[in-house]
Amino acid sequence: MKITRSKLNIIVCTVLGVTITYFLNHHMGYGAIISSGLVGVFSALLLPAPLAGATYTASFVGMSSQLIIPNVFFALTGGLIVGIIIIGTTQIYAGIGGKGGTTAAMASLITRALTGLFS
Amino acid sequence: MEILSIILVSILSxxxxxxxxxxxxxGPVFASAIVTLVSGIFLPHFFGEFGTSLMVVAACSSYAGMVAVKNIPNIWEMIIVSTITAMLFILASSAYLGVGGRLGTIAALSCFTWIGFKKFVYATNLNVKNTLKYKSVGIWS
Known part of the structure; x- marks a missing residue:
């Protein structure tokens, strides 16, 4: 797979999306729904559509509980994983509501498996 | 009464x-995010403990609402998809708790259920049956 600037942008956005949502959710105590909504609104206002979609998808991973993602470093890993999955599955089921959530669920479960390996 | 409220909030969202x-x-991202954010702020404020469940189902249904017009062309079909989302949410309330993306998966399943049902009805219509490219699954034929 060729690494291009647009793919790197997606990875940067997903890592930031997961980390910010996780921080708002667990460290600032806003809760999963409000954190994801805030990240989604700001990403939709500030970023172009493909990057906003990737960031909003990544924010779903940040909604995970601390049993799944125990700290910010695993949130960064989750962001990287969801970014790779988004890049690999751009054309699959485009336009189906919940596609982002399903991608995020896959990334969360992979991150949980990694958490089990390293902790 | 609680189930009815969940279904109503899901349809509204x-x-x-x-x-x-x-x-x-x-755009779907802004639409879903603003509905999620507003429901996350106001529903727990007005409905207390039960509002937390309503807030989650509103978020779940808003993910289903991100569907493209080519898949769900009108609002009546969106009402059906939202109702399926609410029922799936109630049925799967204890599955994969705490996993990020759980609500989106429920939304995707609801969309697939309705789109699959529409395709099934289309395929069983006698007028279009002969025009279909694939007429069997191809195991024995």
Missing amino acids: GILTYLISNNLKK
């Missing part, structure tokens, strides 16, 4: 997201 996304042309 799904319709609002669909309208903001497609009719107001604000």
Whole structure:
């Protein structure tokens, strides 16, 4: 797979999306729904559509509980994983509501498996 | 009464997201995020402990509302998808708790259920049956 600037942008956005949502959710105590909504609104206002979609998808991973993602470093890993999955599955089921959530669920479960390996 | 409230909130959330996304042309991300954020702020404030469940189902339904017009062409179908979302949410309330993306998966399953049902009805219509490219699954034929 060729690494291009647009793919790197997606990875940067997903890592930031997961980390910010996780921080708002667990460290600032806003809760999963409000954190994801805030990240989604700001990403939709500030970023172009493909990057906003990737960031909003990544924010779903940040909604995970601390049993799944125990700290910010695993949130960064989750962001990287969801970014790779988004890049690999751009054309699959485009336009189906919940596609982002399903991608995020896959990334969360992979991150949980990694958490089990390293902790 | 609680189940009825969950279904009503789900329908409202799904319709609002669909309208903001497609009719107001604000895009699916903004539509879903604003509905999620507003429901996350106001529903627990007005409905207390039960409002937390309503907030989650509103978020779940707003993810289903991100569907494209080519898949769900009108608001009546969106009402059906939102109702399926609410029922799936009630049935799967204890599955994969704490896993990020759980609500989106429920939304995707609801969309697939309705789109699959529509394709099934289309395929069983006698007028279009002979025009289909694939007439069997190809195991024995």
